[in-house]
Amino acid sequence: MDNNKMEVLSPAGDMECLMKAVDFGADAVFLAGHEFGMRTASKNFDADELARAVEYAHTRGSKIYVTCNTLPRNSELARLPDFLSACQHIGVDAFIIADLGVLELAKKYAPAVECHISTQAGIVNYAAANAFYNLGASRVVLAREMSFDEIADIRAHIPSELEIEVFVHGAMCVSFSGRCLISAYMTGRDANRGDCAQPCRWKYHLYEENRQGQYFPVEEKDGGTYLYNSKDMCLIDYIPQLYKAGVSSLKIEGRAKSAYYAAVVTNAYRHAVDGFYSGGCKDDYRVHQRIRQELEKISHREYSQGFYLGGQPGQNTENGGYIRHYDFVATCDSSNGTDAQIIQRNRFFTGDTLDVLPPGGIPFDVVIEKMYNEYGESVDSAPHPMQRLKAVTSCNIPAGSMLRKKRD
Known part of the structure; x- marks a missing residue:
């Protein structure tokens, strides 16, 4: 990969996803072991699979970033040093970390592995970015709640060697950068431990305690009410703006999604980025329509540009399901x-x-x-x-x- 070229960073929840992401053009893939990563719905990677993933990616010129982005409890800390050391031994390229204690342990037990600060850390200003840089981070994954102008301002006030990663595609959470408690309150499944039940996608009604069994609609639309249901993010048409803001890595959400999803979305952003650079990185670059149409060939919710243009990204008030063509x-x-x-x-x-x-x-x-x-x-x-x-x-x-x- 050209070190000056924006990276296409793809998700993988299992070995098939990893292989498809790499084969269809990912510069790097982020994934998790069986612990410490915020996606329990994914199969994830045991020790042998993780070693195979690193070998498969490296022989094809791609990198592997391992997510250690949960906030581990005291009882889990004793298992972290061996896991971190094992990742360094097999050649993992970076850890994605949200917790300061995990960051310190990673620097101690796997000093050769880069540390990227997770979006879970909620970085929205250059003071926070610089603080993590001073603690040894080589990259910050910014909170999703950022505009292009705010990202450019951070870029202007941090060291040039500190990389900026942002999400460009996939599901968005109704709560700030995924730090949500709705699932934990309603189902006992903690989103911040990677076990979200996605109650933000459910249809809701009112229930009045003196009228047992009688439900009352709160109607936004004829189809019902979806109070928290965020649209999906899609920035395939905004490659020049990402480049101009100083972004280093374009991150695709979806470690719980299929190998087909990983292949199609990776391929689309690979072509979009390559077309932008081969055309001279011009402000008026427009991705070819056939590439844009690829993102309509996967299951997705209605697309939006998130917070990047300023203001709110909007909610999908029509339904809680997917569009599938x-x-x-x-x-x-x-x-x-x-x-x-x-x-x-x-x-x-x-x-x-x-x-x-x-x-x-x-x-x-x-x-x-x-x-x-x-x-x-x-x-x-x-x-x-x-x-x-x-x-x-x-x-x-x-x-x-x-x-x-x-x-x-």
């Missing part, structure tokens, strides 16, 4: 001309036109002309999850490609 139906394991070995993920049929996203490439359409099961029998559909099939197609599908089908 495409289904991810298969991956290509290998190919020989127009014969492709594919692995089914969702049902599709012979004769379907599928949208293909090749690693590092541009999407294109292909027609499934014939399909054969593992016994060599001709089949009309692919109904079984993870079924291996041979597909005869209208053109070559590169190995590692993701195949999508547009919904009617």
Whole structure:
């Protein structure tokens, strides 16, 4: 990676996600071990998987950042030194840290590993950024509640070697930089321990204590009331503004999301960043529409620009679910001309036109002309999850490609 080029930083909740993020263009991937990382819904990485992840990324020119961004309790502290030392031993590139005690332990037990300060630390000014730099941090992940102008002001008042990382895509939390207690209050699942039940996405009604069993709607819209439901963030159209503000790394949210999500979003931001630099880093750069459209091919909530333009990002008051225009139906394991070995993920049929996203490439359409099961029998559909099939197609599908089908 060019040290002066903005980094594309992608999420991974398991090994498949890690491999897809790297294969589709991530400069770095952030992930977690089985402890100390704020995503319990993800499979995450045991010691052997973490070593494999580092090897896979490093042999392909990518970095690995390990999240240590929970606020550990006293009972957990004794396990931290061995974990930190083990990460240094296998070559982890950085820790993402929210707690001052963890920062001090990391400097002691893994001094060769860089320390990045998590968005959980709530950094919104240059005094805080400089304080963490003086404590040994090489990067600060700013709070999401920042405008481009505020980021530029921080950049102007911190050392040039202190990097700035910001979130550019994915889910946003109704509470300040994810420090939310709604889930803990309502379900006993603590968001700040990585176990959020996402009650901000639920539909709410009023209940009057003297009218048992009778619920009263609080209607924002005909479909109900979603009091806390933030829109998703998308900054694919704001690469020049991020560059001008002095951002070093573009972070994609989503360690609890699928390998398909990791591949598609990484690919889109990879092309957007590369196009910006190859075009001379001009203020009037506009990402190609086909790249922008890729972000409509994943499940997502309504998009917004977060706080970057100033003001509030807005809430999704229509529903608590996702927008989905495409289904991810298969991956290509290998190919020989127009014969492709594919692995089914969702049902599709012979004769379907599928949208293909090749690693590092541009999407294109292909027609499934014939399909054969593992016994060599001709089949009309692919109904079984993870079924291996041979597909005869209208053109070559590169190995590692993701195949999508547009919904009617």
